[in-house]
Amino acid sequence: MSEHVERAPVACPSCSPDRETVHEVLTTGGGTATVRCTECGHTHKAPLEDENTVEPTVVVSQDGDSFTATVEMPGDERVEKGDEFILETDDVIMQVRVTAIEVGPEERVGRADAGDIDTVWSRAVDNVSVPITVHPRDGEGDGTRSLDLQLPGDEEFTIGETYEFGEEEFEVEAIHVRDSAVANYDFQKLGHEGDTVLAKDVKRVYGIDKSSKAWSAW
Template sequence: MSDTQDRIPTTCPSCSPELETVHEVLSPGGGALTVRCGECGHVHKIQPEREREVTLDVVVSQEGESFTANVTTPEDETVAVGDEFLLETEEVLATVRVTSVEVGDDRRVEEAPADEVRTVWTREVDNVAVDVTIHPKDGRRDDSRSVTVYVPGDYEFAVGAVEEFGDDEFEVDAFVVRGDATGYRRDRYEHEGDTVLAKDAKRVYAFDQTTSAWSAW
């Protein structure tokens, strides 16, 4: 057992029937715990409190489509934008990220206790689609084009790095971070060596590096 499981606060019928004291957990049994009072050494049994849970509706966005599932969580758990959790249903097993939290009156908030949440909006982050805007080598923006690359969520893009996907080869120039990503200090990065995980990237900007002549078509 861990330290938190070895010792728990509870009342002692011998020396402290009104106030909780620290007790050592000796052994579980028959649905009850056998504990020893840390103050007087009295050994007795207690019935542990069952953690109250709530079931939440979860909407998952996946490859441009969406489906609804349910998850069970402790009622005092905080649900916040940016949280990630493993969603397991008959249809899918995937890691999803919270993109929005809906509470009463159809309000969207950044976070809320689970028992106040009506719907959790999420997107899959195991495998993601990243939009890339590719500029010609000469920098002309009018002839830029967009492609979508499909990569694992933990795939890393770095400013200055050359990437190759099928017939497309490009050098990363900058990237914009999604609003639900955490751990970033700003929305846009464009300095050599700046990195972003694919699941955190809203869009990547790059310069064409293909050997064939540039074509806007």
């Protein structure tokens, strides 16, 4: 997202009329700005070029629901599938990941300049839902069960490690990575001890039951 310009290269009529120096932007409006030279402290008016900004539509998916917003960005900024950015609206501030880019009716691409984009499809990744399939230890117990955990997106799952969430305890044996995050890992399906995946990148975790009920006598 673009931010208010605080510094700009401008020629200073006091100390450098023939070359640009760094100026602090104090106020803007009417096509000109009040700026202060950082070399000599002189304050004066100067024209500033407005940055070409656009506001493409952003569709955000979160836990099965979705909402629509807009994001302001430079028109020449390159947006790619898998990019992450902070989306700020009147109601929410969240980190989202680009899952698709639409540049025309039913025309989706992997990357595009912001000025060419109609809609950015995205997924909230600061807090995510992680589906987990837990298999019984050595075939014991009631069988396979599914969990759905709400976790921070930067939570890590490592194959071979044991995790506890409330009464649930399991050892991770495999992880399936989301399509939008495959480029960050060696493979989409990971099964080697020590392989680590962030919760926001997980499509599904597979684990072996280590909870106390898995050891109960039946």
